[in-house]
Amino acid sequence: MATTTSELITKAKAARAATRDLRNLSTDKKNAALEAIAVALETQQTAILEANALDMEAGASAGLTDALLDRLMLNEDRLNGMASDVRTIVRLPDPIGETFDGRTLDNGLRVERRRVPLGVIGTIYESRPNVTVDIAALCLKSGNAVVLRGGKEAVHSNNALAALLRSALTQAGINPEIVQQIVDTDRAVVEQMIKANDYIDLIIPRGGAGLVNYVAKEATVPAITGGIGVVHTFADATADVENAVDIVFNSKVQRPTVCNALDTLLVHAAVAPKLLPLVAAKLSAAGVELRCDQRALSLIGPVYGDSVKAATAEDFGQEFLALVLSVRVVDSLDEALEHIEEHGSGHTETILTQDYTSTNRFLDEVDAAMVMVNASTRFNDGAQLGLGAEVAISTNKLHARGPMGLRELTSYKWVARGDGQVRR
């Protein structure tokens, strides 16, 4: 425990101290450092791949699943892909120094707000080593120091990547202490990190629901909660049936393992007899399992064999992250709103409708990071919405909600320029 404390606190302190060097770096200098990182990822692959081989070996003997081993694995292509992602961040506008709400008060005092870095970001993540580079690059561009705490399985890869990052920073003339990698893989480090209020300004957990919920419940450092999406689409009585089938299909099938994929389809009874058989045909052909309430079941029937089942209570309010969709028939918009209020996670909620009043009521009354009409839930995504890179999709209401880009990694300060103003 003593060593644990001292590694985290020592490194978090070093990150905090380094923020002064980072606050006012020019965009050119930050971009040059990012380019140096990209070049290093392309030209210094041997050390990284050797370290990754150690993780892969340890993972295989520890019996990690193929899916987990695949997340852990690095190769030439993946390192080149990481370099290319860093260059994407080079091209994004620098949020630091942006000013807004500028005006001159009656007394002549000129006031504005100016974007500044948050300070030190702490990230806790799981097996993918690319997160190490991704988050460090986003933090550098937004002027933040970072304390990285990756998963135990990826510790050799992460150490090698952190060494690469720090050496590229040094080479670019930037204090390497702005990137800190925690080597200790003890779980206790996470607990210390989320309570290190004196040194860390924001915690971003990137991982499964277990990690995210743990951080949300225990952290005294402000934390972004996100990535858990129990996502609904409600096909209203007036939904355009052809559009609805396409949107539901895209929302469920295009990438089922992510947080903005559809989990539950609610269908108005007036459109269900027409819509549900078409949805069932298209989705079951794509390998989606439909878990239906009694009314939906009676409309779809046994035509699709094993891919249509009776839903249990647990199938509503669940994030599947897989080719599974729960389906319920409702009698009204109110019943749909009630269902979403009870079962939603405040992530992404969509109505399919041609009705003006239903649209307004849905957009007004549903409390979620993103509410949509007649479009795929998969658009709740930073890149799709034009933010460039995405740090997380927040379901917090404080600070930032929905997709978070570079700007959401900033704070602001008030700046006032006077010529002798005093208060009367």
Next chain:
Amino acid sequence: MATTTSELITKAKAARAATRDLRNLSTDKKNAALEAIAVALETQQTAILEANALDMEAGASAGLTDALLDRLMLNEDRLNGMASDVRTIVRLPDPIGETFDGRTLDNGLRVERRRVPLGVIGTIYESRPNVTVDIAALCLKSGNAVVLRGGKEAVHSNNALAALLRSALTQAGINPEIVQQIVDTDRAVVEQMIKANDYIDLIIPRGGAGLVNYVAKEATVPAITGGIGVVHTFADATADVENAVDIVFNSKVQRPTVCNALDTLLVHAAVAPKLLPLVAAKLSAAGVELRCDQRALSLIGPVYGDSVKAATAEDFGQEFLALVLSVRVVDSLDEALEHIEEHGSGHTETILTQDYTSTNRFLDEVDAAMVMVNASTRFNDGAQLGLGAEVAISTNKLHARGPMGLRELTSYKWVARGDGQVRR
């Protein structure tokens, strides 16, 4: 303990449930309710004053200081003043429903962000009963439910005011459950409140440094930390001496008991011989005690007798909240920046200068909620900066920094309107 838990959780749950009724209330309806509250404060004073008399009696027997008793005391004038403050909130623009960042994506999807309430605000405060009405009115206008936990000394007054608020809401046709007053004065309630993540979205502590620091350290509900200002003004070598004397005087004397009042004056050695004697003359005449480092002391000397003393180390980095000012002579801007970095609380920092480069360096390099040039520190204030009412002055970097108005009590949601868009 069992009863304690159940009062807080029961009421916080009721507040959470009531947020649905509050999310989409029209501005007219919220303003009508605020007007009903103002009228009630003017016309139903007997019950409040009787309750307040009980608190005053109990306070006197408990040996509260005169200053504390004065904070606790209500009379006809103060109730009318509270009504007038509520009407000020009526006149402020409603932040809810405001949309921003609207645009149309390449695929035709129309996207915008829309301001929505945070949900449930929890406030923990000390002896002033006017906070009960003030915070409830700000929350109502911004569409938030509120859980109020006032000080033990004011419990009778607060209960009477909460009853008045809830009855005025009912009369205005609004669910009174949006205002919840915690009757239990046990300290354990505060601990439960700051960990009630399921029911409370934001904690605002209003009180002394002890309360604020406790909440910052222990809360797992997001909390605003503010109100602690260790405020510096640095008179650079090129400071306009006449302006400097006026600004330092105003910053220290105009209202010494508040967080944006000046605590420490740093003076460049080049201007100190001219500036310090003038500052000392004007401030000591107003009853300010100057606690000076050796160099400042040698320049001011024993002319002002008891009002000029040698500073101890503790006089730097301290918030005085009184007519006391610490003074130090420095040799450079860098030394001043170093002092502020070490001793500041990130609240309000000012430079007095006529130099272009010093101005830029100070505004860029000082990390505080407000950085200023050539103006009184007392302008770091919501009303002065045009925000209307002020909830707090945040020294957090997350969510809101500096003065927080109604807009800073909101979140936003993303709204997207499509006509069949799916992701490719």
